[in-house]
Amino acid sequence: MLRLAGWFLLGVFGCTVLGCGRHDPGRISLQADAEPPEKLSDYGLFQGNGSTQEPAKGVVPYDIRTPLFSDYATKYRFVWMPTGTKAQYHEAEVFDFPVGTIFVKTFAYPHDLTDMSKGQRLIETRLLIHRPTGWIGLPYIWNDAQNEAVLKIVGGTTEVSWIHTDGLERTLSYIVPNVNQCLGCHENRKVMRPIGPKARNLNKDFAYGAGTENQLAHWTRIGDLEGAPAAEQAPQLAVWNDPATGTLDQRARAWLESNCAHCHNPNGPARTSGLDLLSSQSAPYKVGIWKTPIAAGRGGGGRSYDVVPGMPEASILMYRIESTEPGVMMPELSRRLVDREGVALVREWIASMHDSRAQTKNP
Numbered sequence: 001m002l003r004l005a006g007w008f009l010l011g012v013f014g015c016t017v018l019g020c021g022r023h024d025p026g027r028i029s030l031q032a033d034a035e036p037p038e039k040l041s042d043y044g045l046f047q048g049n050g051s052t053q054e055p056a057k058g059v060v061p062y063d064i065r066t067p068l069f070s071d072y073a074t075k076y077r078f079v080w081m082p083t084g085t086k087a088q089y090h091e092a093e094v095f096d097f098p099v100g101t102i103f104v105k106t107f108a109y110p111h112d113l114t115d116m117s118k119g120q121r122l123i124e125t126r127l128l129i130h131r132p133t134g135w136i137g138l139p140y141i142w143n144d145a146q147n148e149a150v151l152k153i154v155g156g157t158t159e160v161s162w163i164h165t166d167g168l169e170r171t172l173s174y175i176v177p178n179v180n181q182c183l184g185c186h187e188n189r190k191v192m193r194p195i196g197p198k199a200r201n202l203n204k205d206f207a208y209g210a211g212t213e214n215q216l217a218h219w220t221r222i223g224d225l226e227g228a229p230a231a232e233q234a235p236q237l238a239v240w241n242d243p244a245t246g247t248l249d250q251r252a253r254a255w256l257e258s259n260c261a262h263c264h265n266p267n268g269p270a271r272t273s274g275l276d277l278l279s280s281q282s283a284p285y286k287v288g289i290w291k292t293p294i295a296a297g298r299g300g301g302g303r304s305y306d307v308v309p310g311m312p313e314a315s316i317l318m319y320r321i322e323s324t325e326p327g328v329m330m331p332e333l334s335r336r337l338v339d340r341e342g343v344a345l346v347r348e349w350i351a352s353m354h355d356s357r358a359q360t361k362n363p
Contacts, residue, residue, distance in 0.1 A: 040125055040140040040149035045078065045104055049147045051122065053106055058083075060224060061208070062215055064201040066240045066254040068262075068331075069339040070107060071172055072164070074120065078104040079197070081224055087197075089227035091235060092280065094194050103128040103194055107174075112163040123158055124176045125149050128194055135192040139176050154178050172336060195262045199228070200235040200279075237279060240345060252349035253279040253287075255342050259321075259331060275306065288317055289353070299328045309353035318347060 037043065040050060047054040053076045055061055062077050081087065085098035106125040111118040122142040129136050140149035141156055155178035161171040202215045216234055219225035228234065238246030240255040261277040263270035274294055276286040285291050288306030293299075293316055301319035308314040320330040321343055329335070 036129075036138055036151060038151050040151075043102070043127075045080065045102070050125075050149070051146045053108075053122075059104070060219070060222070061206070062197075062202065063204065063206055064196045064258075065204050065237045065245075066201075066258045067196075068258050068334055069342055071174065071335050071337045072113075072162075072170075073107040073109055073123065073174075076104075076106040076108070077196075079224075080104070086224060086226040087219070089199065089225060089229075091199055094196075094198050095225070097130055097194065097197070099130050099132055101130040103197070109160050109162045109174075113165045114163060114167060121160065122146055122149070123160065123174055135194070137179060137192070139179070141176055152176065152178075175336065177333060200237040201258075203231055203234045203236040241341065248345075248349055248352060250279070252345050253277075255345055259334075259339070259342065263331065288315075297327075299330075301328070307350055307353075309355045310351060312347045312350040315350055318343075318350060321346060 044056055045059050046052075047056055055078050059078050059080045062079060064077070067075060080102045081098055082100035085100065087098070087101075088096040090096065104125060104127055106122060108120045108122045110116055110120040124142065125140045127138045127140065129138065139152055139155055141152045141158070142149045155176040158174045158176065159171065160174045161169060164170045199216065202219075204215060205212050206215050206218065208218065213221075214231040216225065216228045216231050220228050237257065238250040238254040240251045240258070243251070245251070246254065256277045257279045260275075261279075262268060264273060264275040264277040265271065266276055272294065274286070274291065275288055276283075277288075281287055289309060291306045292304060293306060299320055300316050301323075303314055303316045303319060305314070306316045312318045320328060322338060323329040324336060324338060326332075
């Protein structure tokens with residue numbers, strides 16, 4: 001009997017902590033007090049040592065329509081659920097995932113964004129595991145040989161460099177968050193939960209090995225999701241940098257949801273701010289238009305309102321997403337750099353607004 005990653009692994013030979021495949025008989029039972037393994041490879045999430053990020057059988061790759069900006073890192077996302085279990089569809093909220101679910105997100109930097117054939121460097125893989133006592137986040141940092149990632153509860157800092165899309169080299173002290181910091185973004189109703197796997201984020205095509213298929217349809221077809229409607233009947237977030245997917249307002253709101261609303265929503269850790277940056281929020285004041293801050297302090301930059309229609313330079317929202325100063329910048333944890341392209345989109349969005357102060361006062 002092998003004790004690994006919050007599980008007891010029973011009677012398995014030549015298999016990993018995930019067992020022998022998604023549709024094999026269940027061989028794993030949860031053990032709430034077990035310690036996670038030191039090595040990422042012990043989970044068996046990837047083929048080989050994981051350097052190619054090819055998922056093992058039963059581990060499903062996925063993507064979201066508008067991702068959180070993370071200092072220009074490339075991200076690879078996967079999910080695994082225990083045999084015989086399914087996620088339950090929800091139209092607006094994160095799906096309900098069964099105990100035992102493991103979300104996997106790897107952060108990597110291509111050596112040259114103008115020539116992806118030059119390869120990449122894997123930096124970290126974060127696991128979000130649904131244990132019987134709730135969700136837990138675990139950071140694994142990849143070694144220099146790129147053949148293993150090791151658990152680092154306290155996080156860490158890694159120096160990275162790459163050639164950006166403009167052909168210039170960029171460098172960064174990349175910060176891997178510690179276990180406690182995971183809750184800073186993943187808190188919802190005062191408990192840790194996933195953020196991204198919602199219908200509006202997942203409703204897109206994905207190029208699987210066997211062909212391209214809508215993700216909601218794929219998850220339903222392979223038995224990982226229950227209750228989902230046809231893709232055309234499910235909600236869909238705009239792609240922030242693709243004008244074909246939505247208006248300027250829809251794309252800017254999509255960027256704000258993905259980069260800010262994990263905290264700024266009625267159930268998030270920044271709920272006391274009064275801001276609700278979910279794309280579904282229709283009240284202008286709640287989105288920040290002519291809204292005075294509750295306690296911005298120096299984060300307000302001497303500005304009086306979160307969003308001033310037609311005046312990005314007078315808007316606190318603009319000041320904070322353009323900053324890299326600790327205590328000022330938003331979001332606080334996921335970045336060290338400014339998302340130049342995303343910030344330009346939000347600036348254009350605010351500049352396009354008409355002054356409608358009489359219609360947007362606090363109800």
